[in-house]
Amino acid sequence: MSRVFSTSLRCRLPFLLFLFQTSLLLVFLLFVTYDEHTDAAAQPSHVDHAANQLYAIFSLFQDIQLMLLVGLGLLLAFMKGYGFSAVANNFLLANFSTQWALVIQGFVHHSQNGKIRLGLYNILTAEFAAVTVLISAGAILGRTSSIQLLLMSLCEIPLYVACEWVTVSYLQAVDVGGTITLHVFACYFGLGASIALYRPGLRLGHPKETPSYISDLLSLVGTVFLWVFWPSFVAVLVQPGDAQHRAVLHTWITLSASAVISFATSSLLEKEGKLNVAHLQNATLAGGVAIGAVANMAITPAGAFILGIISSLVCILGFKYMTPFLATKVRIQDQCGIHNLHGLPGLIGAVGGIIAILLVPDEAYGHQLYQVFPPRAPPLRNITMEATSVGENLARSASQQALFQAAGLGVSFLMSLLGGFLTGLLLKLPFLAQPPDHLCFDDSLYFQIQEPMKALSLDQESGDFRLPLKLHISSPCDGKAEMKQEN
Amino acid sequence: MSRVFSTSLRCRLPFLLFLFQTSLLLVFLLFVTYDEHTDAAAQPSHVDHAANQLYAIFSLFQDIQLMLLVGLGLLLAFMKGYGFSAVANNFLLANFSTQWALVIQGFVHHSQNGKIRLGLYNILTAEFAAVTVLISAGAILGRTSSIQLLLMSLCEIPLYVACEWVTVSYLQAVDVGGTITLHVFACYFGLGASIALYRPGLRLGHPKETPSYISDLLSLVGTVFLWVFWPSFVAVLVQPGDAQHRAVLHTWITLSASAVISFATSSLLEKEGKLNVAHLQNATLAGGVAIGAVANMAITPAGAFILGIISSLVCILGFKYMTPFLATKVRIQDQCGIHNLHGLPGLIGAVGGIIAILLVPDEAYGHQLYQVFPPRAPPLRNITMEATSVGENLARSASQQALFQAAGLGVSFLMSLLGGFLTGLLLKLPFLAQPPDHLCFDDSLYFQIQEPMKALSLDQESGDFRLPLKLHISSPCDGKAEMKQEN
Amino acid sequence: MSRVFSTSLRCRLPFLLFLFQTSLLLVFLLFVTYDEHTDAAAQPSHVDHAANQLYAIFSLFQDIQLMLLVGLGLLLAFMKGYGFSAVANNFLLANFSTQWALVIQGFVHHSQNGKIRLGLYNILTAEFAAVTVLISAGAILGRTSSIQLLLMSLCEIPLYVACEWVTVSYLQAVDVGGTITLHVFACYFGLGASIALYRPGLRLGHPKETPSYISDLLSLVGTVFLWVFWPSFVAVLVQPGDAQHRAVLHTWITLSASAVISFATSSLLEKEGKLNVAHLQNATLAGGVAIGAVANMAITPAGAFILGIISSLVCILGFKYMTPFLATKVRIQDQCGIHNLHGLPGLIGAVGGIIAILLVPDEAYGHQLYQVFPPRAPPLRNITMEATSVGENLARSASQQALFQAAGLGVSFLMSLLGGFLTGLLLKLPFLAQPPDHLCFDDSLYFQIQEPMKALSLDQESGDFRLPLKLHISSPCDGKAEMKQEN
Structure with missing residues (x-):
């Protein structure tokens, strides 16, 4: 396809990035200031430095950065000749998307007197937004130029912020670990874009699409990084105390069950019982996707266990049967299998959340019920409880809350699929340096490869x-x- | 050997793992509940969230997970064609063993009204148990199937819990960093198993047993990961405050001395003074093994320095002279040289602990003496001091305590060697998919290797x-x- | 050059290292004791363990260790056959230098009654000193033996301590993130040594100087590690509270701008717009070097943004035009381009600090002004403010402070360049096992390479x-x- 168009990044990538950074700098100059935790002038004379918000999130923030940039970067670098693109584009895309989300979320959520008030917390939530782009990109990895990915980010981030507003702020669905708002959204946005970017020429695979021994090993190490720090990702935005502790505990249990079940299932389904490394690279993380919707609920350790078992089972079945089916029959190519790792476990987690809301009795939460489910709090129950967003204290019953969870899931699914498809159409514009089929999955199109190799x-x-x-x-x-x- | 038996994991591995997970799920459903830090209903109405146990251990817990899964995984991946097995089996074995230890330790240590009460602390101590299995596996790496390793875990974890109970709870030996209960135990258990699994066919080495340039480099990076986070491992279970600070300080000093001495010794002993990467991969960590028994004692910084020097010296001498001797004369094959890294430095550390107890005057501990040595506290000395386990407040003298340290070391040594040997005999059962000699050290026996390589x-x-x-x-x-x- | 001299490390490296460790052990035995945070006997009976200094720095300390040993080690391992040397020598040099700095800084800064009082804080500041050696070594990487590098460390550490004393303690320049005292110093010390060690034979490059695909990828991953943890490095020595939060925020913003601009600039300047991985490996970090001098000042988020943009632009221009110019016309070979990553951004940051001091009004700091600029505090202003070092409470005006910043920069530049050059002359002594030209950039000179390769x-x-x-x-x-x- 599009062989008549240049694939050179020259001018295009610099133009896009310099324009973006200049615009962002203007926004920073005109609209961005410190928040109460970073503004020296706002500190009272005897401030308690230890209470600064920095100390509640910094260590988890670092864990998450390591996940996104090292863990995910390596995981994506599984193809034999696409390692630079995987690691470097992931790095660029993460920064671009986080900056863009900083501004969008800043105006929507952190604006005061026309100024965006900035602290580490903003960067943390902006990185959550960026994660959606990084996940979506997995569906079209190797078939898109960095320019296309950046353009996708420009479209996806505002839609994510809008969708999160509808789901969490308006519908008041609870989703501390981002199962619905982040994983489901990112997956179906990516698949939507992939539908639009379907390439019949790659239907039967591509000779460069295979891993080498060492790239596959590094990718597995990337998975392990993600696995290790996943509890930080799920728990960072949870209320401190027992709820956050529960989130960490549940996430570990579910991930551990996923890890063990992945080995079992992969061996069961593959020829001669030989383990498929691609299964391990993905399904060991599946429980972590699902747990996000219920991480702080009192689902019991056994509940987390069950979620991990089901998620990884379904993830591997997806890799084995659904991805080939989608690619050949439904014309949805999903390079990294994000539907198996983020879509299906995301749906499982969302449904798990509904079940947990219906089944777990209120007594299991004691005094913490309204901390875990703010919309279930009675109106004006407690004058000291701060209003965190629109629509709180709605005195919902458990089944009402379950209904709103389902609505949130539906909104996230539909908005992302449609938004992704429209974005995908936009990415087909001819001057975006997309690679021709035979140069897909190939670093040398966009990166200088050293002399001996050229020789x-x-x-x-x-x-x-x-x-x-x-x-x-x-x-x-x-x-x-x-x-x-x-x- | 055993060529007539299938080496296929199919059915065997899935059967074992599904059975294990189903049984564990049953245990979770019937017996596992939250502890006081994770149970929402147990929180008083004005709970101090910052006092939740999560915050005292989470960051160190993550460090330790990174050590075990990334650091140790890479370290074990030193052979040219055994990287998948090293990283993936280590990952599986760590999860399997931690889950298994969660249950065993849960019933022994954390049971209340017939229920296991679960928080992150349980997972942390269960990971310590799992470490013993990961270390022991190093002795038989490449010569065993994952099924054999999992079976070893099933045997080793209960024995570890029993041995730790005898050593720490009954004999009241002190060993905050696990030198005696963990490293010595793990080493001799592994060697015991290795004796039973002796393969004459591998006496003269194996063509696939060598590293490649890149696998050796990644293994060295794994060592560095372990080195960096080792202080977290030693200090995580130490009393907070000065004792934990001392543990971190001592561990850093001893590791640093080990690192420098490793380079010196390797260059001294090797041909043309060329450094042996395998020496660096192991001996730089030797001090970390030894320091565990004395990390919180007032051994002075110089004491930690001496321990690091001796440990790495002995470790390299072990690699150079003892491992070949054991393999050829005593018929003990030790693939990763765990006797040099865990056995010998473990013995040194245990003896160092005895010396420190005898030599360091009580005054060096001030008010903290009974915190560091609970069994030396007088009976009923202080009503506010909580009883942490059986047999405390024994008013032991320093030399009595030294005697019990020696007893603990002896128990750990004997129980592990015998238990390991019996376990090794069990692992010789013919249907455990053990690799024939010529397919040892070879990923392709248990993992799918991508097409180009097969071609x-x-x-x-x-x-x-x-x-x-x-x-x-x-x-x-x-x-x-x-x-x-x-x- | 020097072909007549042996390149064997045998005897030389062991001799140097054993002598060093023995001397250091003597110092530890005679002069080193615990500080108030690690000494059990110094704790009052009802000590608040949570207030121990350990908890303020340990997590950041681990981040920094990971940066130096894993991140920098991998970054330096970009050459195809020099990975062992890069990772292992970096590891050795970091330990050697930190130990050496522990003693020097101990006698200068932490001595009391003739004893060096030791806690984790000492190791942290000693690692900052060690960083200078690791950076300087980048200029002469591949052209020097480990013995030469260790000798350089012996010279550089005392000079660093002296220079830091002049700059920070005597001139009272402020530089929380080490831009002037660490990066500028390290860069010009390294270049000074490189001038003395100029090799005409390498003027036109060297066949082994190129990366392989996989070594380049690992090096990029090393960069990402450094990028992720850089905020910890800049912020660890900053006052707790809003100032430390600001430092983290600024560092993230500046690094993020650097990352995006690096991609733009590299694509703009290179043939066909293809990205140069070496640019990404370095320029994405450039802002982090510059921000150190102003991290805690109220430069606004936009200020941090600008610094990141300029630094990475200049860094890539340096790689593209200045490094070749220096190498061919000025006879300064700079293997890793430390002048582009540490020199130029360091100068930019130092100048940025002067501008910030002159432009940011005092009101922007509120009650925190004298915390950020101790020398601007009026004499005896507040009896509760502790005197942290010589020459405080000088009631300087902003422009006076700016002048002293410039003086500090000048001192750091001159002392390092001269000191480095003299050290370089010393390193030319013939018995230091320096590699002949044709064996530069070659692991096999100092490391055993495994059998199959030898065969x-x-x-x-x-x-x-x-x-x-x-x-x-x-x-x-x-x-x-x-x-x-x-x-």
């Missing part, structure tokens, strides 16, 4: 997996070789 | 290191090639 | 990049092959 590729005649064999030994190079040769 | 291996005729040379360039592949050819 | 190299006849091509596929090996053949 190598000029003399090679390969692209065939049997001959000459030496080429297939070292993974990143043969990708290069093929590509050059095809030119 | 490659079909055309190769190698297994010999001289011919054809191109095969030896990229490490993970030639392992594959050899293996296929031998089939 | 390989014996049969090869290469060293030429065109023939035989298979050799160039896997990067670490061909380096080896060439080296052996040349011997």
Whole structure:
């Protein structure tokens, strides 16, 4: 496709990024100021420094940054010749999206007297927004230029903020770990975009789409990073105290069950019982996606266990049967299988939340019931309870709350799928440097590859997996070789 | 050996894991509930959320998870074609063992009214138990299937809990960093199993047992991860305040001395003074093993320094002279050299603890003496001091305490060696998918290896290191090639 | 050069390291004791354990260790056959330098009654000193033996302590994140040494100086580690509360702007707009270097943004135009481009500090003005304010303070350049195992490379990049092959 258009990033990427940074700098100059935790002048003379918000979130914030930039970067780098793109584009996209979300969320949520008030908390919530873009990008990884991904971010972030407002602020669905607002939204936005960007030429796969031994190993290490710090991600926005402790505990249990069940299921379904590393790279995390909707609820440790078992089972079944089906019959290509890791477990978690709201008795929460479910609090119950957003203290019953959870899920699903599809159409504009089919999954299109490899590729005649064999030994190079040769 | 038996994991691994998870789920459903830090209903109406136990351990807990899953996983991945097995089996084994320990320790230590009360603290102590399995597995790495390792875990965890009860609860030996109860126990359990699993066919080494350049480098990075977070591991269970601070300080000093001495010793002992990366991967951590027994004692910074120097010296001497001796003369194969990293430094640390107890005057502890040595407290000394376990307030003298330390060491040594040997005999059962000699150290036996490599291996005729040379360039592949050819 | 001298580390490295550790152990035995946070006997009977200094710094300390040992180690490992040297020498050098700084800083800053009082805080500040050595080493990476690097550390650490004393204690320049005292100092010390160690034979580059695909990818991951934890590095020594929060916020903003601008600039300047990974590995961090001098000042979020943009722009321009100019015309070889990452952004940050002091009105600091600028406090203003070092409470005006900042920058620049040059001359002593030109950038000179590779190299006849091509596929090996053949 689109071979007549240039794939050069020159001018395009610099233009987009410089324009973005200049605009953002203008916004910062005109509208951004410190919040009460970062403004020196706002501190009383005998301030308690230890109470600064920094100390409640900084350590978890660092964990989450490590997840997104190292963990997810490595996880995405599973293809033999697409490691630079995976790690570097993820890095760029995370920063671009977080900055963009800082501004959008700033005007929507943190504005006071026309000024955005800024502290680390803003960056944290902006990173949550950025995560949606990073997940969505997984569906179209390798088939899109960085320019397309950045454009997607420009569209997705405002929609995420809008959708989160409807779901959490307006409908008052509870979702501390972002199962509905983040994972489900990101997944169906990505799939929507993927539908629009369908490439028949890649229907039967692509020779560069395979991992090398070492890239697959690094990707597995990326998974482990994500697995280790996932509790921080789920718990960071939970109320402090027992609720946050429960969130950490549940997340660990569900992840651990997912890990064990992933090995079992992969071995069961694959030829000769040999483990499929791609299954392990994804399904071990599935429980972490599902738990977000119920992390602070009193679902009991066994509840978290069940969620982990089901999520990873469904995730691997998705990889084995649904992804090929979607790709071949429904024309939805899903490069990293985000539907298996974020879509299906997200739906499971959302449904789990509804069940938990209906089944767990109010007594299980004691004095904490209205902390966990603010919309269930009676109006003006307690003068000291601060109003955190619109529509609180609605005195909802459990079944009413369950209904609003379902509504939130529906809104998130529909808005993201439609928004993603429209964004995907936009990404088909011809001047966005998208790679032609035969140069997909190939770092050398957008990155300088060092001399010895270039030298190598000029003399090679390969692209065939049997001959000459030496080429297939070292993974990143043969990708290069093929590509050059095809030119 | 055992060529007549299948090496397929199919059915076996899924059966074992599904059975395990189902049983565990049943236990969770019937017996597991929240503890006072995670139970919402147990919180008083004006609870101080900042006092929740979560905040005292979460950050250290994450450090330790990173050590075990990323650090140790990479460290074990030093062989050229055994990276998937190293990282993934370590991941599986850690989760399996922690879950198993959660239940065993739950019934023994955290049971109340027939219910196991669960918080993050339980997971933390269960991970300590799991570490013993991960260490022991190092002795038989590459020669065992994941099924064998899981079976070992089933045996080792209960024995660890029993041994720890005898050593710490009954004998009241002090061992905050697990030198005696964890490192010594894990080492001799692993060696015991290794004796039973001795393979004469591997006496002269194995062609796939070597690292590749990149696997060796990643393994070194794994060591650095372990080195960085080791202070968290040693200090996490120490009393807060000066004692925990001392543990961190001592651990850093001893690790730093170990690091420097490792370079010196390796260069001194090796041909042309060229550093041996395997020495650096292990001996730089040796001091961390030894310090556990004395981390909170007032051994002075110089004491920690000495411990680090001796431990890494002995560790490298062990690699150079003792491991080959054990393997060839005593028929104890020790794949990762756990005797050098955990056994010998563990013994040194345990003896160091005895010396410290005898030499450091009581005055060095001031008001903290009975915090550091609970069994030395006089009976009923202080009504406010909580009884932490059986047999406290024994008014022991320093030399009595020293005697009980020695007894604890002896118990740990004997129980683990015997238990490990018996477990090893069990692991010889013929249906556990153990690899035949020529398929040891080979990922492709249990993992799907991607297409290009398979294609490659079909055309190769190698297994010999001289011919054809191109095969030896990229490490993970030639392992594959050899293996296929031998089939 | 120096081909007649042995390059063997044997005896030399062990001798130096054992001598160093023995001397240090003597110092520890005679002069080192616990500080008030680690000494059990110094604790009052009802001490508040939570107030122990450990809890204010431990988590940040771990972040910084991860940066230095994993992040920087991987970043330096970008060359195809120099990964062991990069990671291992960085590890050794960090420990050696921190230990050495512990003693020097101990006698200068933490001595009481002739005893050095030791806690984690000392190790933290000693690691800051060690960072200067690690940065300086970047200028001469691959052209020096570990013995030369250790000798450099012996010279650089005392000079750093002296220079920091002049700049911070005597001139009372403020520099919370070490822009002037650490980055500028380290850069010009390294360049000074590089001038003295100029090698005409490497003027036109070296065949082994190139990255392989995988080493370049790992190096990029190292950058991401540094990027993630950089806020911890800048903020750890800042006053707690709003000032520390500001430091974290500013650092994140500046790093994020640097990241985005790096992609834009690299694409703009390079052929076909293809991104240069080396640019991304460095320029994404440039803002973090610059922000150190102003991190706690009220520069507004926009100010941090501007600093990030300028720093990364200048950094990439430096890589593109200045490094080649320096190498070919001025005879300053700068292997890792430390002048671009630490020198130029350091100067920008120092100038930014002066501008901020002159432009930001005192009111922006409210009650915190004298916390941020201690030398601006009036004499004896407040009896409760503790005197932290010589020369405080000087009642300086803003412009006076600006002048002293400039003086501090000048001192740091001159002392480091001169000191570095003299140290470089010392490193030319003939018995320091420096590699001959053709064995630069080659792990196999100082590390044992495993058997299969050795076997390989014996049969090869290469060293030429065109023939035989298979050799160039896997990067670490061909380096080896060439080296052996040349011997």
